[in-house]
Amino acid sequence: xxxxxxxxxxxxxxxxxxxxxxxxxxxxxxxxxxxxxxxxxxxxxxxxxxxxxxxxxxxxxxxxxxxxxxxxxxxxxxxxxxxxxxxxxxxxxxxxxxxxxxxxxxxxxxxxxxxxxxxxxxxxxxxxxxxxxxxxxxxxxxxxxxxxxxxxxxxxxxxxxxxxxxxxxxxxxxxxxxxxxxxxxxxxxxxxxxxxxxxxxxxxxxxxxxxxxxxxxxxxxxxxxxxxxxxxxxxxxxxxxxxxxxxxxxxxxxxxxxxxxxxxxxxxxxxxxxxxxxxxxxxxxxxxxxxxxxxxxxxxxxxxxxxxxxxxxxxxxxxxxxxxxxxxxxxxxxxxxxxxxxxxxxxxxxxxxxxxxxxxxxxxxxxxxxxxxxxxxxxxxxxxxxxxxxxxxxxxxxxxxxxxxxxxxxxxxxxxxxxxxxxxxxxxxxxxxxxxxxxxxxxxxxxxxxxxxxxxxxxxxxxxxxxxxxxxxxxxxxxxxxxxxxxxxxxxxxxxxxxxxxxxxxxxxxxxxxxxxxxxxxxxxxxxxxxxxxxxxxxxxxxxxxxxxxxxxxxxxxxxxxxxxxxxxxxxxxxxxxxxxxxxxxxxxxxxxxxxxxxxxxxxxxxxxxxxxxxxxxxxxx
Amino acid sequence: xxxxxxxxxxxxxxxxxxxxxxxxxxxxxxxxxxxxxxxxxxxxxxxxxxxxxxxxxxxxxxxxxxxxxxxxxxxxxxxxxxxxxxxxxxxxxxxxxxxxxxxxxxxxxxxxxxxxxxxxxxxxxxxxxxxxxxxxxxxxxxxxxxxxxxxxxxxxxxxxxxxxxxxxxxxxxxxxxxxxxxxxxxxxxxxxxxxxxxxxxxxxxxxxxxxxxxxxxxxxxxxxxxxxxxxxxxxxxxxxxxxxxxxxxxxxxxx
Numbered sequence: 106x107x108x109x110x111x112x113x114x115x116x117x118x119x120x121x122x123x124x125x126x127x128x129x130x131x132x133x134x135x136x137x138x139x140x141x142x143x144x145x146x147x148x149x150x151x152x153x154x155x156x157x158x159x160x161x162x163x164x165x166x167x168x169x170x171x172x173x174x175x176x177x178x179x180x181x182x183x184x185x186x187x188x189x190x191x192x193x194x195x196x197x198x199x200x201x202x203x204x205x206x207x208x209x210x211x212x213x214x215x216x217x218x219x220x221x222x223x224x225x226x227x228x229x230x231x232x233x234x235x236x237x238x239x240x241x242x243x244x245x246x247x248x249x250x251x252x253x254x255x256x257x258x259x260x261x262x263x264x265x266x267x268x269x270x271x272x273x274x275x276x277x278x279x280x281x282x283x284x285x286x287x288x289x290x291x292x293x294x295x296x297x298x299x300x301x302x303x304x305x306x307x308x309x310x311x312x313x314x315x316x317x318x319x320x321x322x323x324x325x326x327x328x329x330x331x332x333x334x335x336x337x338x339x340x341x342x343x344x345x346x347x348x349x350x351x352x353x354x355x356x357x358x359x360x361x362x363x364x365x366x367x368x369x370x371x372x373x374x375x376x377x378x379x380x381x382x383x384x385x386x387x388x389x390x391x392x393x394x395x396x397x398x399x400x401x402x403x404x405x406x407x408x409x410x411x412x413x414x415x416x417x418x419x420x421x422x423x424x425x426x427x428x429x430x431x432x433x434x435x436x437x438x439x440x441x442x443x444x445x446x447x448x449x450x451x452x453x454x455x456x457x458x459x460x461x462x463x464x465x466x467x468x469x470x471x472x473x474x475x476x477x478x479x480x481x482x483x484x485x486x487x488x489x490x491x492x493x494x495x496x497x498x499x500x501x502x503x504x505x506x507x508x509x510x511x512x513x514x515x516x517x518x519x520x521x522x523x524x525x526x527x528x529x530x531x532x533x534x535x536x537x538x539x540x541x542x543x544x545x546x547x548x549x550x551x552x553x554x555x556x557x558x559x560x561x562x563x564x565x566x567x568x569x570x571x572x573x574x575x576x577x578x579x580x581x582x583x584x585x586x587x588x589x590x591x592x593x594x595x596x597x598x599x600x601x602x603x604x605x606x607x608x609x610x611x612x613x614x615x616x617x618x619x620x621x622x623x624x625x626x627x628x629x630x631x632x633x634x635x636x637x638x639x640x641x642x643x644x645x646x647x648x649x650x651x652x653x654x655x656x657x658x659x660x661x662x663x664x665x666x667x668x669x670x671x672x673x674x675x676x677x678x679x680x681x682x683x684x685x686x687x688x689x690x691x692x693x694x695x696x697x698x699x700x701x702x703x704x705x706x707x708x709x710x711x712x713x714x715x716x717x718x719x720x721x722x723x724x725x726x727x
Numbered sequence: 728x729x730x731x732x733x734x735x736x737x738x739x740x741x742x743x744x745x746x747x748x749x750x751x752x753x754x755x756x757x758x759x760x761x762x763x764x765x766x767x768x769x770x771x772x773x774x775x776x777x778x779x780x781x782x783x784x785x786x787x788x789x790x791x792x793x794x795x796x797x798x799x800x801x802x803x804x805x806x807x808x809x810x811x812x813x814x815x816x817x818x819x820x821x822x823x824x825x826x827x828x829x830x831x832x833x834x835x836x837x838x839x840x841x842x843x844x845x846x847x848x849x850x851x852x853x854x855x856x857x858x859x860x861x862x863x864x865x866x867x868x869x870x871x872x873x874x875x876x877x878x879x880x881x882x883x884x885x886x887x888x889x890x891x892x893x894x895x896x897x898x899x900x901x902x903x904x905x906x907x908x909x910x911x912x913x914x915x916x917x918x919x920x921x922x923x924x925x926x927x928x929x930x931x932x933x934x935x936x937x938x939x940x941x942x943x944x945x946x947x948x949x950x951x952x953x954x955x956x957x958x959x960x961x962x963x964x965x966x967x968x969x970x971x972x973x974x975x976x977x978x979x980x981x982x
Contacts, residue, residue: 175923213922217762288760308922329919345922390751426751469748636762725760 149653150681150688154335155644157714166336174325176346179211179303180528182323183353184310184362186214187223188286188510189496190355191293191302192237193517198300200525208528210302211347213326215309215698217719219294222698224386224474224727225286225510226418226430228252228278228401232553233514238296246292250283250423253399258458260407265458273586275505275561278401283420285430285726286510309718311344313352313362313369320539321491323348324362329717333642350533351524351540352492355517358475359700360498361714370489378601379479379500380565382415383701385450385672386432386473386727387631391466398423403507407456408449411573413439414478414565415446417453418507419462429462434507436478436568437602437670437705441612445669446701447473448617451625455618463624471634472727473672475700477502477509481562482598487546491539495520503557505564505581512554519548560590566598606707609664632673636723637697639716645693646716647675647702654710655689663707665689670705673697697722736776736810736848737835737861738769738792738801753953755824765801768850770808772910774917775880776848777809784882785846787811791838793831795819799933806928807920813933814838818945822938825947827856830938832864837941839869844905846887851876851909862909872902876911 153159161167181197183190194212201208216222231248234241241248255278259266270277294304311327323346330341354363358381367373398421405416414436422428433450454463477483477500484501487494495516502509523545527535535541549555567580584592599605620626639646649655659665660678667676673695678687698721703713747756765773776788790805792798793816802813816834818826839847847866852859866873874880878897879890891898892911920928938945966972976982 175921177923177926217764220760221762291760303926305922305925308925326922329921340916340918342919342921723762725762 149656152652152655152689152691153645153649154333155646155648155714156331156335157712158648158650159335161335164335170337170341172343174343174346176348179209179323179347179349181208181210181351181353181524182347182349183210183212183355184324185355185357185360185496185498186212186216186219186294186304186306187290187355187357187496187513188293189498189513189517190214190353191219191290191297191517192233192514193353193355193495193521194297194302195237195293195300196518196521197525198297198302200521201529202300204529206529208525211349212297212302212304213308213310213324213347214304214306215715215718216721217307217723218291219304219306220287220291220726221306221723222721223287223290224384224472224722224724226384226386226420226432226507227284227286227510228281228420228508229284229286229289230281230506230508230511233511233518237514237518244296247288247424248282248284250399250421252278252281252283252401254397254401255279256400256402258402258404258406260404260453260456260458262407263457265404265456266406271586275503275564275581275585276403276507283399283401283422283430285422285424287724288726291726307719308345309715310356310362311715313365314346314348316491316538318537319490320537320541321352321366321489322539323352327715327718331643333644335644338642350528351542353517353520353524354492354494354498355496355513356498358477358497358500359704361700361703361712363494363498364703364712366489366492366494367485370486372486372489372494374486376485377479377482377598379477379483379485380598380602381437381475381701381704382434382478383437383446383473383475383670383672383699384432384434385447386430386471387468388470388727389429389431389463389466389468391427391429391462392464393427395462395464395466396427396429397421404458405574405578408452409435409574411575413441413444414568414574414577415449417450417459419459429466431459431463434476437475437701438599438605440605440607441615442606442609442663442666442707443612443614443669445615445617447628447631447669447672448615451620452618454624455621460624468626468634470725470727471631472722472724473635473697473699473701475704478504478565479598480504480565481558482566482595484558487549488541488543490535490537490541493520493524493542493545501554501558503561505561505585512557515552515554516549519552519554520545523548561585562590563592563594563596566596569596569599602704603707603709606663606666606705608662628672628674632695632697635673635697636725637673637695637721638723639694639696639720641694643717645691646714647691647693647696648712648714650710650712654708656687658708659706659710660687660689667702667706667711670701672699672701676702736769736773736788736790736805737831738765738773738790738798738805738850749954749956753955754951755954763797763800765804766850766853766855768852768854768910768912769801770850770917771912771914772848772850772908773805773808773810774915775908775910777918778915779880779882780809789814789842789844791816791835793818793826793834793938795823802933803925803928804920806931806933807924808918809924810931812931815933815935816941817935817937822945825949826945827947827949828858828860828864830943830945830947831861832868833943834938834941835861835865836868837943839865839905841941846904847871847907849907849909851911862907866907869905869907871905871907873907873909874900874902875909877908878911878913880908880914 255270257268308326310324312325314322326344330338400421402419419431435446496513501512568577570576677690788810790810790813874889
């Protein structure tokens with residue numbers, strides 16, 4: 106507490122400095138430090154205690170703690186046990202077994218079991234799976250629901266305009282399967298173990314390791330036993346180092362290690378920033394009379410306005426019980442900070458075309474995850490010395506088809522096929538200690554993945570016009586359906602999603618209906634259904650670069666959009682105990698690892714890092 | 728003179744997901760795909776056994792689990808925490824659905840005799856069925872002393888000093904070996920099974936046996952008639968005065 110005279114003197118100095126500095130040019134930390142001193146009656150309680158923000162080598166509580174890590178060597182380390190990582194692992198071991206070579210492939214995955222953090226619609230195009238495991242049917246892959254009906258609608262508040270699903274349109278699903286992706290990933294994990302991949306679920310890759318020449322050496326798993334305030338507990342254990350000749354990063358959309366690699370190796374200098382959407386999903390057990398197995402329904406329009414990209418899906422599974430998977434996707438380039446993707450999802454379910462299917466049913470699961478929408482324009486450089494990026498991490502999703510699994514798996518397989526000859530060559534031909542495999546990127550560009558992404562590259566950006574959704578649909582009809590994406594131009598995106606939010610005072614709050622508890626539900630009961638849990642006594646893994654920015658900027662200018670876009674209720678602005686002002690409360694235990702906050706925070710102050718392995722949602726066949 | 732006891736630690740492979748739902752035919756709960764892992768009280772039991780071994784008070788820690796193939800994962804975790812070897816009693820399918828404390832304690836009694844164990848450590852109860860019976864039944868079948876709800880264990884010669892957490896407070900007892908001890912929450916804080924230890928554990932031995940090999944009959948004496956969800960919690964109501972409360976209680980037939 107400063108005495109009054111000293112405070113006012115400091116305040117006057119600060120105000121003079123503020124008038125000199127233009128806020129766009131000052132770094133956020135500098136601005137808010139001055140801002141904080143200028144209004145020092147509101148002191149910011151400490152929120153972030155994670156060692157990535159408060160390094161341990163300067164922290165007296167960590168003096169004398171043994172920080173040496175056990176290290177082990179593998180040939181290939183794969184970060185992430187999703188479709189891309191597992192496809193790469195399986196392909197590597199298939200090649201090794203075929204050519205009778207010894208190859209140690211280790212895969213680390215933060216979920217407590219393979220598939221527990223997997224969430225997807227999903228309508229799977231089986232092309233990549235058939236290339237990887239041609240006899241998947243005999244091996245019992247859980248592709249049990251071929252698509253029988255494909256329905257597309259434009260919704261208005263009360264009505265529905267049907268859109269004919271003509272062959273050739275990207276959304277057409279003939280030949281595809283409705284799957285529970287978590288079950289497919291679990292099955293892929295079993296296939297991987299059969300061919301000799303070492304799978305380590307429950308261990309998160311927390312740090313990238315580098316050789317002295319700057320190439321990637323491998324990864325280190327998370328430390329365990331750090332208390333909430335950042336101090337070491339009695340059971341503190343250092344993570345382990347896994348060294349590899351080459352490391353594959355398949356963390357899925359907006360991976361936290363990939364974020365560091367983009368900076369370190371400048372991988373994004375020649376591509377557009379990635380754009381994203383958030384997908385929320387529920388599983389419902391419905392009344393048998395309403396069940397139409399194999400039916401696929403997609404819609405656009407209500408409840409979103411024509412300038413907010415998004416839409417819904419509803420798939421009737423056929424696995425012996427009347428189960429439907431349904432959900433809602435909202436493009437994260439939305440401009441209104443009052444928009445809540447969760448509540449848009451909940452109110453969409455009340456539409457007269459949707460509600461009858463759900464009446465009399467019971468919701469049994471909930472979850473959410475961010476997904477890529479950048480497509481062709483946003484693919485970064487894919488390889489760097491010692492590593493490469495696969496799957497949704499660099500982002501190969503075909504947005505109008507809303508499918509990214511087949512391209513993710515193919516990218517994993519291409520990576521394996523590019524790496525294998527280099528690993529098993531007589532002499533290790535590499536300038537750097539970590540193997541550089543630029544052949545992977547070349548092979549990808551020559552594959553059907555690239556052709557597919559190129560053909561649909563202009564569909565998503567075509568929504569950025571005055572007519573919004575309708576302009577985009579007309580563009581798709583003309584240039585994709587008729588001309589197959591061969592137009593010579595490539596449209597640009599609008600910049601990062603975080604920069605799209607308009608200040609709250611320029612926007613109107615949205616009146617959402619209250620959940621009725623039968624079809625629509627409140628946030629907390631939904632989060633409970635995700636089964637998410639984390640060890641409570643650990644530093645919050647939603648770290649803030651500057652603890653004062655949320656109240657000063659996010660709440661001050663944008664009315665705290667993180668309270669609304671987080672699908673798990675992690676962020677709450679609560680009144681201070683002293684009565685005046687608010688503070689940000691982070692309920693890290695609720696986190697479902699969707700990554701939306703890291704993407705959409707207008708101040709880009711939130712940095713999601715991986716919590717202790719084994720924590721997070723417990724999705725079952727999502 | 729320290730007793731050379733070789734304990735057997737038994738582990739429950741139980742489901743730990745917070746979201747459980749009843750099967751549509753009301754015969755049980757859905758277990759397919761639900762997250763399973765080691766029972767938290769059993770983690771504490773393993774930790775205690777490993778601590779005793781580190782103090783050189785016991786010779787060898789053997790981890791046992793009864794269940795399907797996947798329960799071997801739980802044994803691996805125990806091996807990663809410091810157990811020396813594992814025994815997987817293979818019970819699957821219908822037998823596994825009917826496996827209850829009585830059957831498990833018969834298996835443990837048979838194993839204890841076979842392994843010449845001097846100490847059996849278990850968790851006090853499993854968090855999926857909350858039975859709190861296996862330890863007690865095992866002791867009865869073997870005619871061994873039991874120390875249940877242990878919050879402190881110390882070996883003294885060939886006797887064990889135990890502090891038990893009971894409703895009235897803490898009870899101090901002294902029992903002979905061989906004995907059965909069940910672990911309560913405050914006995915210790917289990918260590919993490921770190922990745923290097925999980926990797927080393929892959930090399931440790933897990934033997935598989937069938938209940939028939941141990942001469943155990945798994946027939947259940949219980950038949951589940953029906954499983955139902957608990958009734959939905961109803962909203963409460965506020966009353967202004969004590970008189971109102973009494974009236975409401977009388978209306979609800981409670982008074």
